[in-house]
Amino acid sequence: MSEHLSSLPSPVYVSIDGADIATYTIEPRTTPVADVVFCHGTPWSAEVWATAARHLGMSHRVFLWDMPGYGRSTKNESVPVDLLAQIARCTRLIEHWGLQRPHVIAHDIGAAVALGSHLLDNDEYTSLYLWDPVIVEPWGSPFFQLVACHTEVFAKLPTPLHTALVETYIAGAAHNRLTGAQVEILSAPWIGDEEQSAFYRQIASLHPEHTRPIEERLGTVRCRVRIGWGEEDPWIPASRATVVQDLLPGHAEIVTVAGVGHLAPIEAPGVVHRELEEWLVETSEADA
Numbered sequence: 653m654s655e656h657l658s659s660l661p662s663p664v665y666v667s668i669d670g671a672d673i674a675t676y677t678i679e680p681r682t683t684p685v686a687d688v689v690f691c692h693g694t695p696w697s698a699e700v701w702a703t704a705a706r707h708l709g710m711s712h713r714v715f716l717w718d719m720p721g722y723g724r725s726t727k728n729e730s731v732p733v734d735l736l737a738q739i740a741r742c743t744r745l746i747e748h749w750g751l752q753r754p755h756v757i758a759h760d761i762g763a764a765v766a767l768g769s770h771l772l773d774n775d776e777y778t779s780l781y782l783w784d785p786v787i788v789e790p791w792g793s794p795f796f797q798l799v800a801c802h803t804e805v806f807a808k809l810p811t812p813l814h815t816a817l818v819e820t821y822i823a824g825a826a827h828n829r830l831t832g833a834q835v836e837i838l839s840a841p842w843i844g845d846e847e848q849s850a851f852y853r854q855i856a857s858l859h860p861e862h863t864r865p866i867e868e869r870l871g872t873v874r875c876r877v878r879i880g881w882g883e884e885d886p887w888i889p890a891s892r893a894t895v896v897q898d899l900l901p902g903h904a905e906i907v908t909v910a911g912v913g914h915l916a917p918i919e920a921p922g923v924v925h926r927e928l929e930e931w932l933v934e935t936s937e938a939d940a
Contacts (some may be wrong), residue, residue, distance in 0.1 A: 664677070671720040678706065679714075685900060691756065692758075703917070721854045752934055753778045756779070757780075764863050778936035799856055814842075819835050827914075867899065881916075
């Protein structure tokens with residue numbers, strides 16, 4: 653990745669079951685209010701949450717990670733990158749960090765990872781904020797299905813074609829035009845021989861049947877939940893928020909962000925920062 657673009661600290665690598673995981677920790681200068689864990693989705697990395705993490709890191713102890721197969725974590729083809737493997741790593745990382753009931757903020761398929769750690773592995777959270785979550789079927793675009801059927805073909809695309817495909821795919825997630833620097837930082841983990849293969853491998857490894865056990869257990873979530881969605885999300889329509897809401901206990905509140913697509917943390921950082929701050933204050937006080 654282009655180091656000069658990154659706003660995250662240098663990664664600390666944690667090895668779990670043969671996978672070297674890039675992790676990032678941001679701590680305030682004063683006593684932290686609480687612990688916050690960020691989870692990213694596909695085809696993203698912890699960089700999606702970088703500015704939000706920096707903002708919250710002024711008052712909270714913040715933890716981020718690149719799932720294996722993504723970002724700066726290992727992209728070795730021998731390391732599994734399916735959803736169940738990522739859930740197990742999330743659980744192990746929270747244990748490694750020594751966290752007790754952190755606040756968790758998760759985006760895209762990272763919502764399924766965080767929920768899986770909670771519902772399948774019994775991790776306890778103080779709160780859970782889900783942004784544009786990929787949890788409820790049907791999910792998986794026609795592009796996902798095409799790649800799953802032709803992974804080896806896509807992995808052999810000439811570099812210029814692959815680069816153009818990745819950049820177009822990433823830019824297409826936003827409703828607002830991303831800057832060249834934003835597209836570069838989000839695309840950079842997928843450019844290179846190993847990185848190109850990893851891009852298509854992670855898509856082919858994600859299957860709806862792996863989210864079904866999570867969807868079936870949504871009614872047993874044991875913490876407060878809020879759902880955030882970009883009103884103009886081109887990948888998952890904002891109307892899906894009510895579907896998720898209906899499956900959760902306690903009628904979780906839905907917050908929609910006007911004029912924003914699938915990348916609210918990047919497209920509207922100020923709005924997201926204020927929303928996260930208010931959520932953490934509200935749930936921390938309720939938990940006190």
